[in-house]
Amino acid sequence: MIKHVLLFLLVGWLISLAYFAKEEDSPSRVFRTSALKLLKYTAWTVLLGLALWGLEKLFIYPF
Amino acid sequence: MDAEQAKAKQKPRKAGFFATVFASPPSILTLMVPGLGHLYLGRAKRGVLWFLLVEALFFAGYAILGVRLWGGGMNLGTTVWGLPLNYIPEVGNFLTTFLTLKATFPLQGAPGWMDAVGLAKLPVPWEHVGFLLTALSGILNVFAAADAWWLARVEKTEGEKDPWLSTPTGAAFLSWLVPGLGQWKLGYKSRGTVQFGSITLLFLLGLVFSDFTAVDRSQVYFWYAGMLFDGGSTILSTLFFAPLRFHNTGSTMWDLGVTTTCIAGLMNVAVFLDAYTLAEKRKEAAP
Numbered sequence: 001m002i003k004h005v006l007l008f009l010l011v012g013w014l015i016s017l018a019y020f021a022k023e024e025d026s027p028s029r030v031f032r033t034s035a036l037k038l039l040k041y042t043a044w045t046v047l048l049g050l051a052l053w054g055l056e057k058l059f060i061y062p063f
Numbered sequence: 064m065d066a067e068q069a070k071a072k073q074k075p076r077k078a079g080f081f082a083t084v085f086a087s088p089p090s091i092l093t094l095m096v097p098g099l100g101h102l103y104l105g106r107a108k109r110g111v112l113w114f115l116l117v118e119a120l121f122f123a124g125y126a127i128l129g130v131r132l133w134g135g136g137m138n139l140g141t142t143v144w145g146l147p148l149n150y151i152p153e154v155g156n157f158l159t160t161f162l163t164l165k166a167t168f169p170l171q172g173a174p175g176w177m178d179a180v181g182l183a184k185l186p187v188p189w190e191h192v193g194f195l196l197t198a199l200s201g202i203l204n205v206f207a208a209a210d211a212w213w214l215a216r217v218e219k220t221e222g223e224k225d226p227w228l229s230t231p232t233g234a235a236f237l238s239w240l241v242p243g244l245g246q247w248k249l250g251y252k253s254r255g256t257v258q259f260g261s262i263t264l265l266f267l268l269g270l271v272f273s274d275f276t277a278v279d280r281s282q283v284y285f286w287y288a289g290m291l292f293d294g295g296s297t298i299l300s301t302l303f304f305a306p307l308r309f310h311n312t313g314s315t316m317w318d319l320g321v322t323t324t325c326i327a328g329l330m331n332v333a334v335f336l337d338a339y340t341l342a343e344k345r346k347e348a349a350p
Contacts, residue, residue: 011268011323017261018242018330022337027253 012038089211095158097204100211109214113207117156121200125163127193133168134183135194135284151288155201155208186281191305194280195298198291206236209339217346234342238335239294245338249345258334266296266327270304273320279305289325292332300324 016034024030089100097117101110125132136149146154146161153160168183169176187193210232227233228248238245242262243255269277278300280287290297 007319011265011326014261014265014268015326015330018258018265018327019333021243021254021257021261022333025254027257030254030257 009038012042087212087215089215090208093208093211094155094204097156097159097207100208101214104211104214106214109210113204113210117200117204117207118159120196120203121153121156121159121163124193124196124198124200127189128187128197130167130179130182131185131187131190132183132193132197133164133179134185135280137180137183150201151285152201152205152291153197156204160201190281191279191301194287195301198280198287199298202239202291202294206232206239209235229342231339231342231346235335235339238338239292239331241295242293242331242334245335246341249338249341251341258337262293262327262331262334263296265330266293266300266324269320269322269324269327270300271320272316272323274310274317275300275304276307276309276317277320277324279307279309281305282309283321286321286325290328292328292335293324294331297324297328 013034016038017030020034020037021030024033089103091100092103093100093113096114098110098112098114101107101113132153133150136151146157146164150160150164169179210227210230213230213232228237234245234249236245237248238255238258241259243258245255246252246258247255277283278287278290278297280301287297
C-alpha cells in the first residue's frame with residue numbers, strides 16, 4: 001500500500017513538474033508549485049471519490 | 064455612438080484553434096501531401112526537402128514492413144473514416160498513407176483479403192525499425208504543416224529569413240527531440256532543464272516498470288503513438304529495447320510502465336508547444 005502511494009506521488013509529481021515548468025521561472029518555485037498543485041488536485045479527487053461513494057451508499061446500494 | 068464607433072471599439076477577436084488550422088490552406092495542403100503547402104507559398108526548395116524527407120521515411124519503413132504496416136490498427140477498419148484513428152501517427156502524412164493502404168491492401172471481403180489479413184498480423188524481421196520509420200514520417204509531416212503555417216503568417220509581413228531551427232517550428236522540433244532543448248536554445252535554461260529532467264525521468268521510470276519492454280509498437284500499437292511525442296527517448300528505446308523478448312505475465316507494473324511512458328510522451332506535447340509559444344513571442348517582439 002505504502003509502495004503504491006509513494007509511486008503515485010512520484011509519478012504524479014513528475015507529471016505536475018513537466019506541466020508547471022512553464023508557469024514559473026526559477027526551479028525552486030516550480031518544485032513548490034508542482035507539489036502544491038499535485039496535493040490540491042489529489043485532495044479534490046479523493047473528496048470527489050468519497051462523495052460518489054457516499055451517494056452510492058445512500059441511494060443505490062444502501063444496504 | 065454610431066455603429067462604426069462601436070465597431071472600432073471592439074477588440075479584434077483572436078482566431079481559435081480550428082479557425083487557425085483549417086482556414087490555412089498551406090498547413091492543410093502539407094498535411095495532405097508533404098511540402099505542398101510550401102509550394103503553394105512559393106517556397107519550392109523547402110517544400111521539396113520536406114517532401115523527400117517525409118516520403119523517404121515512409122517508404123523506407125514500408126520497404127521493411129510491407130503489408131505488416133496495416134496490421135497494427137486494422138481492427139478498426141481500413142476505410143478513409145477509420146484512417147485517422149487506425150494509423151496514428153502515420154496519418155499525419157495523410158494522402159500517402161491512404162493511397163498506399165488502398166493500393167496494397169484488398170478491400171474487406173475482396174479476393175485475397177483473408178490472406179492479406181494473415182500477412183498483416185505476421186511479424187517480419189526488423190519490424191520495430193520499419194514501424195518507427197513510418198511513424199516518424201507522420202510526426203515530421205505535422206512539423207512540416209506547422210512550418211508551412213508559420214511561413215504563411217510571416218510572409219505577409221517581412222518574410223522568414225532565419226535558419227529553420229530558430230523559427231517557432233524549429234524550437235518545437237528541438238523540444239520534441241529532447242524535452243526542453245528548444246527552451247534551452249531560446250535562453251530559458253532552468254525551465255528547459257526542469258522539463259528535460261521530469262519528462263526523461265518519467266519515461267525512464269516507465270521503462271524500468273515494464274522491464275524495458277514498454278516501447279514496442281507491435282505490442283502496444285496505440286500507446287506508442289503517445290510515446291512518440293517524446294521523440295528522442297522513443298527512438299532510442301525502440302532501437303535498443305524493442306527487440307527484447309516480451310514477457311507480459313499480466314503484471315500491473317507492466318501496465319503502469321506502458322501508461323507512464325505514454326504519459327511522458329503526452330506531457331512533452333505541452334513542452335514543445337511551450338517552446339513554440341516562446342519562440343513565437345520572441346519573433347513578435349523582435350524589431
